[in-house]
Amino acid sequence: xxxxxxxxxxxxxxxxxxxxxxxxxxxxxxxxxxxxxxxxxxxxxxxxxxxxxxxxxxxxxxxxxxxxxxxxxxxxxxxxxxxxxxxxxxxxxxxxxxxxxxxxxxxxxxxxxxxxxxxxxxxxxxxxxxxxxxxxxxxxxxxxxxxxxxxxxxxxxxxxxxxxxxxxxxxxxxxxxxxxxxxxxxxxxxxxxxxxx
Numbered sequence: 001x002x003x004x005x006x007x008x009x010x011x012x013x014x015x016x017x018x019x020x021x022x023x024x025x026x027x028x029x030x031x032x033x034x035x036x037x038x039x040x041x042x043x044x045x046x047x048x049x050x051x052x053x054x055x056x057x058x059x060x061x062x063x064x065x066x067x068x069x070x071x072x073x074x075x076x077x078x079x080x081x082x083x084x085x086x087x088x089x090x091x092x093x094x095x096x097x098x099x100x101x102x103x104x105x106x107x108x109x110x111x112x113x114x115x116x117x118x119x120x121x122x123x124x125x126x127x128x129x130x131x132x133x134x135x136x137x138x139x140x141x142x143x144x145x146x147x148x149x150x151x152x153x154x155x156x157x158x159x160x161x162x163x164x165x166x167x168x169x170x171x172x173x174x175x176x177x178x179x180x181x182x183x184x185x186x187x188x189x190x191x192x193x194x195x196x197x
Contacts, residue, residue: 012050014040019061024103028058028114028122058118059125065107066129072105073136082143087193093160094184096177099167108133108157109165133157144191152191159187 018039022031033054034044051057076092077085092098098105108130115126134153141149141156163183170176188194 008049011040011042011046015042015047015050015057016061016064019057020065021103023058023061023065024107024110028111028118031058031061033057055119055122059122062107062111062122062125062129065110066132068104069106069108069133070136073133077140082140083193086137086140086144086191087188090160090184090187090193094163094167094180094187096180099164099176099180102168106161106164108161109168112161112165130157141191146191156187156191159183 015036019031019036022036022039031054033047036057037044037047047057051060072092073089076089080088093106102110111126115123118126134150134157137156138149138153141152146152160183163179167176167179167183170179185194
């Protein structure tokens with residue numbers, strides 16, 4: 001049976017969804033093509049109709065994860081003044097909901113531990129997507145009149161990822177919440193966003 005292009009695209013999206021879930025649950029190095037295809041409700045034999053290799057699948061899954069992250073950034077910042085939008089993004093990123101949503105949200109904390117062991121092409125894709133998120137932050141900082149927006153954007157992104165990662169590692173819920181809260185306050189104070197919501 002022959003399928004149209006839309007069917008092929010929908011099938012590819014199902015495979016990518018299964019791959020992103022597997023990456024988040026197990027890490028990049030434990031992703032198995034057979035398991036991903038099974039998770040998508042498909043047979044292993046259909047894999048090569050969509051991807052040339054396991055690395056191709058991983059690269060596409062990483063791109064999908066970052067596209068979702070960029071969409072979330074847009075959702076938090078659109079239709080808002082730059083200061084309010086940036087404040088909302090910080091509130092989202094360093095929230096309990098984001099901390100507890102291991103299977104969704106920003107892919108950087110999920111992927112960073114595996115990044116050094118990934119193939120060069122995958123590391124380049126990861127680094128490029130991290131840089132793009134930094135650019136989104138930088139644009140807001142430019143509008144706010146910050147003196148060194150690119151440098152500060154990288155620092156903000158590093159602090160967001162670090163605080164979220166440490167909060168996820170802390171087994172005591174109250175201490176984990178405190179990590180998120182103190183980091184939110186510190187970032188917003190440094191950026192002059194205390195009065196924004």
